[in-house]
Amino acid sequence: MHYGYFNGTIAPTDQLAVGITDLGLLRGYGLFDYFLTYNGKPFQWDWYWERFQNSAMRMHLPLPVTKNETFGIITDLIERSVDAGTSADMAFRFVMTGGYSADSISIEQPNLLILTESIHPVPAIQYEQGIKVILDEYVREMAEVKSTDYKRVILMAEAIRAARASDLLYQKGGEISELSRSNFFIVKGNQIITPDRHILHGITRRTVMQLAQTDFEVIERSVLLSELYDADEAFTTSSTKKVLPIVQIGDLTIADGHVGPTSKFLLQQFDELTRNW
Amino acid sequence: MHYGYFNGTIAPTDQLAVGITDLGLLRGYGLFDYFLTYNGKPFQWDWYWERFQNSAMRMHLPLPVTKNETFGIITDLIERSVDAGTSADMAFRFVMTGGYSADSISIEQPNLLILTESIHPVPAIQYEQGIKVILDEYVREMAEVKSTDYKRVILMAEAIRAARASDLLYQKGGEISELSRSNFFIVKGNQIITPDRHILHGITRRTVMQLAQTDFEVIERSVLLSELYDADEAFTTSSTKKVLPIVQIGDLTIADGHVGPTSKFLLQQFDELTRNW
Incomplete structure (x- = not known):
């Protein structure tokens, strides 16, 4: 109870x-x-x-x-x-x-x-295979405030299901902001890059950025849709999702479509931190 | 009760x-x-x-x-x-x-x-003197759907009070849409003009447009901020406000700042319709 x-x-x-x-x-x-x-x-x-x-x-x-x-x-x-x-x-x-x-x-x-x-954990298979998201041209009003305004993703539930996807990735004019309830990262070589505006500043995002600093160059800046084509990996972070790999964005497969080593490594780091919390 | x-x-x-x-x-x-x-x-x-x-x-x-x-x-x-x-x-x-x-x-x-x-009627003095509204650069998401999303006007309550105004008039890029919870009209000569997009299609708006058709030319189209300078009158409609004159919009006084004859006439027409409902 x-x-x-x-x-x-x-x-x-x-x-x-x-x-x-x-x-x-x-x-x-x-x-x-x-x-x-x-x-x-x-x-x-x-x-x-x-x-x-x-x-x-x-x-x-x-x-x-x-x-x-x-x-x-x-x-x-x-x-x-x-x-x-x-x-x-x-x-x-x-x-x-x-x-x-x-x-x-x-x-x-x-x-x-x-x-x-109760916690609703993400099914293990999603960590093994990564998830698919679909693009949606949208920016949350007052994105930096955690208001209760989550109309958009509920409204789009049928479209997400129809595409056999797990979530929406919001973009506006080609600039990526965030998923419906989690933040977005791409990996390029030794760089870990995450959008810096029109986002909710996630606590898991902040934790992962801190954890990653030792081994990677962590960069907050605008991330464009066009950058997805040569990204090595993509992942999303939230308290429930932790570090969840994204392998497909709309019709685009990220790199070879498999979960990459950096996503796995950061998830391990995150799990270690919480295990000892 | x-x-x-x-x-x-x-x-x-x-x-x-x-x-x-x-x-x-x-x-x-x-x-x-x-x-x-x-x-x-x-x-x-x-x-x-x-x-x-x-x-x-x-x-x-x-x-x-x-x-x-x-x-x-x-x-x-x-x-x-x-x-x-x-x-x-x-x-x-x-x-x-x-x-x-x-x-x-x-x-x-x-x-x-x-x-x-209970009905919260508009104070009689507002019909006699007209109201002031302030401009706000905003468009309601899915404006044509009467969603519960009224964050904006609650968030702006202090700004409205500070300006001794009654409400917000939303505009985006110079195009007027509506007030926070009511529709917007201007009067120019024999024309009664009301915005046609990014609005909730008000039932009082529809009723007033129907009532006005006999005596006026009623036009639905884009209404620009620049048109306020030579408008003869402005008013707003809603179930509670009925036909409520607007005499000031931000720093701009509409015509001579007094309630005009068309607003009064349409309010009388509306009151007559409801009296015999």
């Missing part, structure tokens, strides 16, 4: 519900964050908190809890979940909305949810 | 709540519609239903109820609200989301809310 926190109350998540005047529900005015625990400890907590705080500020929502209070809530939720027989490794989802609104448009006080969830 | 419908159940709206795995809440995947009743009868019901159905289709959400069933629910809700001592003239808000999702991204079955609300 999973537990969650809602505006000061802790309860099993299936008993939590939000009133119907919530601005997240009525107006899409909400932000979130999402991270995993390893060995029962929140992974990269400082970085996630910093990003959550930044998203809230960018959406003009005052945080109703401090960092320490929030860490206390997280600890409490982990303990309760473990006592209820759930694994100590779980996902946390923070959701903050504009709160209940009398006139359906004005913010009064935010609603804050802190939820524990 | 107001009543509402949620997935087959009718209850007082303050007792309705949505579970926390709802895709409207978690992912901004939702659409809505909003209309008023006059003399206890839904205004322009056929047109609103048609639009709601179209929004649902465009967002790939199957409607769980037919038009007739929905009209039955509306009638029931009006009767209960009237029995509970509420005015027969009220607002209806339909909200449909991607529903509860086990993995926080895949649609299983939509959630449908049909809510009754």
